[in-house]
């Protein structure tokens with residue numbers, strides 16, 4: 001296994017032009033494929049999660065011209081469901097939740113037989129709440145291994161519409177998937193959300209993208225959504241994918257710990273992504289934050305621990321956990337139970353790795369409490385094939401603590417050149 005030793009970094013500053021948002025890239029690709037007309041997406045992310053979506057679309061017969069080095073793709077829309085020839089098609093979706101969940105819902109409508117599968121961890125990530133919502137509408141979905149988990153076999157048919165409920169308490173991606181498929185139903189669809197809806201800002205991304213592609217959703221306070229019949233996706237022509245706000249979190253935190261200023265470009269006040277609010281959490285800890293419409297600048301401040309519900313920023317919250325090592329007093333990250341069903345059990349993994357560098361950590365059922373100590377020490381950090389663990393632990397070096405990242409290549413899921421980008425800011 002490859003290891004990346006990071007020596008202590010004296011100072012960080014500079015500008016970062018962010019790669020495209022993973023969440024927006026994969027939504028825009030699927031909606032472009034379902035749309036009438038041709039769509040040009042710019043600043044498309046090039047990472048494993050996006051390549052899984054692109055490979056799947058290619059196998060499904062969606063045609064596109066992709067210039068990866070330019071970050072530009074032209075997608076020929078199908079103007080409706082992605083019907084496939086009669087042959088059964090196996091789609092391997094890696095560990096990309098933003099490919100597996102939305103494709104599962106989109107492919108139950110139309111024609112064809114599909115098997116949706118992925119990496120071993122994908123087979124441990126639940127999908128039952130989505131399948132339970134789709135079946136009453138007429139979807140034919142079978143579990144091929146464990147009940148409630150991929151791999152799945154789908155036999156596409158028509159979806160009726162009407163009224164369904166969906167459990168929103170484990171992943172917002174299930175509701176996102178159902179919403180994006182709703183216009184393919186034959187009738188108006190009313191969706192009732194059961195349980196506390198987690199990761200709510202991702203639903204705003206979904207609704208914003210659907211609107212961009214011409215479909216309006218009535219949002220009744222995130223408890224009920226109505227998608228009126230007769231709407232179809234229409235290409236917006238050109239669409240710029242904004243920078244990835246979760247990826248921005250590592251650089252903003254680096255500035256807060258290691259001096260700055262660092263300006264991240266591509267995400268700002270005007271961003272559609274909830275992870276922009278990571279900057280508010282950092283400001284609450286004492287960092288100096290300046291907001292512009294399309295960029296954010298961070299500088300060091302006196303950092304103090306915080307106690308915060310971070311359900312709205314589940315991905316960027318991991319960055320808070322390592323930033324907390326350089327703050328005064330304990331930090332508690334609350335209401336993140338679903339960390340346990342992501343790339344790894346992130347609550348357990350973060351607790352284990354934070355303890356390795358000397359921190360005092362309490363792992364709760366749905367929270368993590370990190371108490372910094374006077375003297376942190378070097379450790380080799382296991383990353384569990386989780387890009388965010390690799391990236392957030394690089395902040396140790398920024399704080400002057402040498403750290404070794406095991407399997408640094410796992411950042412390829414969303415940010416293949418992360419360590420080069422960080423290196424470019426070191427002074």
Ligand SMILES: O=C(O)C1=C[C@@H](OP(=O)(O)O)[C@@H](O)[C@H](O)C1
Pocket residue numbers: 022023024097098170171172173176198199202314315338
């Ligand atoms: O819809 C999306 O693009 C995402 C939703 C979130 O997942 P959950 O809704 O499962 O928390 C987030 O963690 C993931 O990285 C991307």
Ligand SMILES: C=C(OP(=O)(O)O)C(=O)O
Pocket residue numbers: 095096097098315342343388414
């Ligand atoms: C949870 C994540 O990914 P996914 O889209 O696979 O759920 C993530 O990127 O942190």
